[in-house]
Amino acid sequence: MDWSAEAIETLRALWAEGHSTAEIGRRMGISKNAVVGKAHRLHLPARPSPIQREQAAASASSRPSAAPAVVSTPAPRPAAPAVVPAPAATAAPAATAVPPRAPSRAAAPPAQVRPFQRSSARSCCWPIGEPGTPDFRFCSAEAFAGKPYCLEHASVAYVKARDRREDAA
Template sequence: MDWTAEAIERLKALWAEGHSTAEIGRRMGISKNAVVGKAHRLNLPARPSPIRRDAVPRPAPVPRAPRPMPVARQLPPPMLRAAPVAVAPVVAAVPAAPVVRAFPAARPRFGSRSCCWPIGEPGTSGFSFCGGEPMAGKPYCTEHAALAYVKPRDRREDAA
């Protein structure tokens, strides 16, 4: 917008009347931000905030007694808290045999030249690392590298 002398005088008059910047913008056909920017550049007096129009200062807050500390509740672990699921009755279910892979027994040998594949659950007494001879440039032995490194599919095969 080009600020003509008439537009500036009208802005100053509406500002002096106490209209909000949004109202001045509506009356002049410009944005509120244009009004704010020009008022700032013209060094017009600051306006009271529309949020704090209280002429009377508020009384000081009355100090309260401290709240008692809430008692911490023991919640079950997140994976145990699940939404109820409707389950159909099972008639003579036969448990599936677990898949067991044969890997060499864990060796106690560790260092820069041993397989780092974890065996067992961390934090349990049976946890260890494979400890086998690693492949050149890899942290895992041949068997575990086959599990750890999966060749990515060629995306061109998916294109039609």
């Protein structure tokens, strides 16, 4: 995009009004990334985080109108206490804070490792080590039915998208 003097002034005005980069892009008929790039090159002041902006607005609206508005950063949350499972001999309470989770991996015997190619189509083909080095090898455990990996490596290779998102944040 060619940035004319008029387009730059429009960008500066919309930026000063506090519009989001996406909104500025919509109003100017350009992409959000074009707005971000030009704002960076023009050294425009950084935008506050939308999350902190919403928290500040919510806290300001809940305060009495006579009090001055003070924006502060939220204090870090303390780490959640570790959940210790109840011993098997005692009965679990009817309602628990955290529902018990099924084990993520089935208990399988440790896989044997062999230094060369797979011996058959029924053995696990999970690579171990760096290819091209003398230590490179494949897992030799029996492959899980219909999969190229043993049960242990299949549990690592085949993860549902929902499970990955839970671990991300």
